[in-house]
Amino acid sequence: MSTPIIPRIDPLKLRENVYFSLRDAFTRGAFAPGDVLSLRTLADQLGVSMTPVREAVRRLVAEGALVDTPSRKLMVPAFDAQRAADLKAARLAPESLALDQAMDRIKDADIDQLEEILSRPSASTTGQPDLVANHDFHQMLYGFSQSEVLLPMIEALWLQYGAYLNLIISSPASGQLDEHAHHRALIAALRAGRRADAHAALEADITRSFHVLLP
Secondary structure (H helix, E strand, O other), X not given: OOOOOOOOOOOXXXXXXXXXHHXXXXXXXXXXXXXXXXXXXXXXXXXXXXXXXXXXXXXXXXXXXXXXXXXXXXXXXOOOHHHHHHHHHHHHHHHHHXXXXXXXXXXXXXXXXXXXXXXXXXXXXXXXXXXXXXXXXXXXXXXXXXXXXXXXXXXXXXXXXHHHHHHHHHOHHHHHOOOOHHHHHHHHHHHHOOHHHHHHHHHHHHHHHHHHHOO
């Protein structure tokens, strides 16, 4: 297992920052199904003591990102095809609603910001799709919905989806994907105000990744 890149923590608001840093790492696909995590290693990476890491891990266990095994090992849940299928269906519903609400509010300058994410130099050093850009694009798009109900739901689902995203990116098939094809189609639909096309692009983007896992 390669060592995930996790930003070090500002000592102010330590407990919350540790949790959000780890949650973002999970959401971006830094950990794969079946990975076993060490509290000490996480604390060293974050530059903090064990206590805030232990508290953050408890929250991640409660949210389904980690499993506290009978042997007391912390493990990312192993791959499960039924769970992956459930996650696909669960993601489609709130993300489609958030897109609808975003289209009611989005401005040209907002779309320009989304386009800038696609034009940034890739953060990937392996030639695989850029997970950071993918996460930032979706997070910004849904943020334009300003929904206090949908956004936490989407974040919770992405937290569980992150490990499967890691698995998708590790697949040889991912290197053959045009990672931003559906993102660009979405932007074109947003600029033209074509709601049906925007929804089609979003659904294609979400389901394409799961097709790697569930052929």
